Amino acid sequence: MDQSRVGETTEPKAPLPAETVSLPARGFTIDRGKALIAAGVLWPVWGLMIWLVTHGRTEGFDHSGLMLYRAGVDLRPLGGTMLEEAVRDITALGGVLLSTFSACAAVVALLFLKMRREATLFALTVFLGWGLNALMKTLVGRERPTLVPHLTEAAGYSFPSGHSFASAMIYIGMALAFASLSSRHSVRYTLIGSAMVISAMIAWSRVMLGVHFPSDVVAGWSGGAAWAFTAAALLYEPAKRAADSHTAHRLDPMEHDAD
Template sequence: MEAKQSDIVTPEEPPLPAEDVRLPERGFTVNRTKALVAAGVLWAGWAAMVYFVTHSVTGGFDDWGLHLYRTGPDLHPRGGMLIHEAVRDTTALGGVFLSTLIVIGAAVALLFLRLRREAFLLVATVFFGWMLNNLMKWLIGRERPLIVPHLTEAGGNSFPSGHSFASAMIYIGMALAFASLSKRHSVRYTLIGCAMVLSAMIAWSRVMLGVHFPSDVTAGWMGGAAWAFTAAALLYQPAKAAADSEVGHKLEEATH
């Protein structure tokens, strides 16, 4: 389909010759066996944390974690306002509003790169993951900690941490999606490793703000990471079928 004249951009400098532009190869799938092994290990850790919390075994760990960032008789945060603002900025990356915008942006970017399968897989991972986390919160029904003053607003049940679950699910899910642009293991592992570190920082920020127990964020992060790997393996074929459907082709056409 020819572009309309109003859609044509006139460059201020000579455009780069077409033969000098190289797009990365695309379509390298995640090894689903490895994904399931990683998911199994993480689900086992999540189940152990659920057992410990429901049997009141995590008291010492929770108390230590909540006091680690506090000092003085009034339990104010260490490090001054600069550290406090950094913690608040970090935790915002796992909030519903910002993380939703990030998922939408990532899905659109994947469509621009003609990675329809990965775009559908990422959206499905996040959609079903949010439902799974809400179910976990409802089943456990743990109250939020009152050991130290809260440094941000937070509502609902405490276990598992929604920020921790969502950040692990979203950022690891995104890393798995964009890993399909490279066949090099070093690139793939770097993407996934960075996503794991970033999501772990978001998870621990909830403890630093006093709105979650350390056991909440540990279980939340493990559950979110486990779901990201599980979805990459089990939702691959449904996502591929959706990407190859008429709707999938129309979405790709809309981004080009």
């Protein structure tokens, strides 16, 4: 034992003044090769679910999934009202209001962090993704399940699940954007993995509430996640050019504050 340290006390360090705190060095980007690999795994799942649904091959899977949490003559879900309310809270994270608010808040936060390229990329991902999901709903035109009671309001076509697609696209896309702040793989994988788990919970909550078939949410989640990874890889250069344009510099509020 070092005798010179006996009796010493460690003085708490004073917090750094706000002016000395700075963001990590910029320049990190998501590995676009890995993003394309992830997309390459997910797109076939999306395509397979479209084929199975349009050819009527998911009846057994859909019936088993919808009945999994239900019992009794009224087919009420197991777990009581507390679990039912928790599932509604989870599903709200993928609703139009909260998911749109989260997306807008993320874009603003990215701009404040001077990550204009990531903000532009994320905005493009969400805007184009909504159009892709709406197109698929119109083309397939599947009605919602009537096998079990609906425990929340839902309108429009059932396939693919809009909550599932939007939550995967928005939360995974958001994680990919903010992961650019760190060069550490552990930080990046934690952010992206957490977003995948949360969005998958939102997707399955739609089945538990009886408003979507399991095949709807598998297709919606895999399509939304695949699009988030695809956009991160393929739209980065167009987003970078748009973010670095003269018009973007003029519209960036953070640059005006610095003047």
